[in-house]
Amino acid sequence: MPEPPAPPAPARAATGATIRLENLTKRYSGSAVPAVENVSMEIRAGEIVIFVGPSGCGKSTTLKMINRLIEPTSGRIRIDDEDVTGIDPVKLRRKVGYAIQSSGLFPHMTVAQNIALVPRMVGWPKSRIRNRVEEMLDLVGLDPGEFHHRYPRQLSGGQQQRVGVARALAADPPVLLMDEPFGAVDPITRDHLQDELIRLQHELHKTIVFVTHDFDEAIKLGDRIAVLRERSQIAQFDTPEAILTNPADDFVSGFVGAGAALKRLNLTRVRDVGVVDFPTACVDDPLQSIFDALRSGTANELLLLDRHHRPYKWLRRGDLMRAKGSLARAGTLVHDTVTRDATLRDALEAVLTDNAGRVAVTGRRGRYEGVVDMQTLMNSVHELLEADRLEAAEHQHTLEEQRAGRTRQEQEGGT
Template identity: 70%
Template sequence: MVEPTSPTSGAAGPGGSARSAEPDRPAAAGASIRLDNLTKRYPDSQAPAVEDVTLDVAAGETVILVGPSGCGKSTTLKMINRLIEPTSGRITIGGEDVTGINPVALRRTIGYAIQATGLFPHMTVAENIALVPKMAGWPRAKVRDRVEEMLELVGLDPGEFRGRYPRRLSGGQQQRVGVARALAADPPVLLMDEPFGAVDPITRERLQDQLIRLQRELRKTIVFVTHDFDEAIKVGDRIAVLRDRSQIAQFDTPEAILASPADDFVAGFVGAGAGVKRLHLKRVREVKLADVPTATVDDPLETALHLLDAGSASADHLLLLDRERRPHSWLRREDLTRARSAEPAGEPLPLSAGTPVRSRIGVDMTLRDALEALLADGAGRVAVTGQDGAYAGVVDMSTLLNAMHGAPGERGAEEARPTGRGEPA
């Protein structure tokens, strides 16, 4: 019913974020959305809940609606799929006016994920995900294959999870099933109403990262409601900061809003520490990584000491990698010297030596994630891994400071990677 459209030149729309125009991203599978003078009045209220809102969302773009509680952002979202009927105005998806379409048929073409997941407790995970494809009349085999595909897409093993009931899932697992169900019928548009608001902060960060990864692969058009500005700048290509009645205070890229808030109201949402918040906008793979001497567990002690001696005068640590070239432990020169005195010549490096690597980050994580990992580790540096877990480089404070100040000559993790093993997503 609503056909996907592709944006021209891969742009994210007016003022579109560079994240939406990455050359390696596939063509958008989403559909453009336009809200034209959209208004919602309730009979028992003097003021409209939403008043005269006009907003354009490009195909394949993630637009965040952020604003204080009660400002009408969820009402605006629900009017797009007509869970709430607008009082006046038009909604077009892929150029088609949907205000005259049967609302039930419309909702089958739009994915919808909410804070409480909305999973049916009497249905298994597979039955929940299969619900809309079955209603759309898909063949049984196609539905079964789609359920398997969606579970794998959101990182849940089909064999383990397809037969479970929602009560046997953690909060994060339930949210992932909710996203899988929303995407099951391959809709061009995905609406998300504070989908990660009910989970703990660590799980929330992981779900945000997973959504970003999914969007890089799928290029749906996403409209996402949140009250958390940090979440908005991490997830969104563009952000609409809303006042009461969903009046738009500023609609721009996260970079532009952080650099130049339109007024005091928007500045209040940005809050303190705008420079640190900018770290949300860049991923580890986009910056020049530092490097340290590395050795594997099969290398002899003499080789490790030689690597330290051949490094810079300040090289006092070596990163020990396991046989899969994954970061294992940090070795100081004293650790190596002590191990050499206790082991016969030619013996490989002992796994028990040194300090275990407590924190590591992937190339698709943000620099804000890297900062938190660096502070938590306490070593002054944090190891970076590719998608397969293999060592790709190191982030230290110099890396972050250079990124914040736009140091010239930056190169991505793929170029800096010494092993060629871990490919970024």
């Protein structure tokens, strides 16, 4: 029997939904105190909210109650005003994306089968599922032709996490829950996955609730951060800027840690500073044309791109003199790149790692987009530090005026 035609795609994808937690509590039998106690908060549609707090404070438990992987003891969870505490939890989980540490992919399924899992469960036609798998792979920066039939064991840790995010988004849920999804990968891969999530959010506008123990990650990713004490009690729920500049108490200050001004480098993106063009050539270009470009150019260096337009090697004039008709041994391999969604801190670390004082900027699938250099980054750092200095001086002036006002009141009251 022929398969029925796929329904027409919606005019636009599902965007985020408002989440309201109302007096949410979780008690485990045998425990003297609740794991989560009387938590209430509103998470606005389309924002990324980060839960951060010490180990064992209940942040993952709170997250898992949103899709009822853990059933709340009392309280309410509302998603776009629908009380989800009384509906079928299995149906709920098909409407809420969920990504965890180490991706959670099924090892016996291919990449395509993993991504197709929830769309297949909710009854999408095969043709629509097939198109969606390719769309999701492209969205997370993986070539569908290359990765469609691979198994998780054939992927790097970063690639597995990308597939895990693709699977979580495959059925187009308005809400995405992420429980320390990047905690098991190396720092460089983690930075790139964070950048990828920011890029995806610019396109998709989902409501994302993200658990981490890393405050720097929280600053980089969050529209707002909920700093949680034991039992998920909210110490402060505010923007990264507000928490960095005005922590609510000593507990929050402990999470901010030293160097709050420098942590603000995590709030500014590479896209907010100058990304400049740089001389480039392709590995397929004739060696003589590359030599001519270097010899005639004002710079003594160019960036060699591979066949997929990705940064490959930095080439200097002296390198070509030693090339002897081949680029195989010429130049220096590109080890670090950043995306436009990388923070200034990411870019500064990459530039400092490379003594030449610049780093290549890439877009989707690692394609070259430009270069950001040390001078640009240092100018931005100085601007941030100066802004902090002025803000601190203004704050001190306000405190002095308040103290003077109290002194006058006391003197007037004593006369």
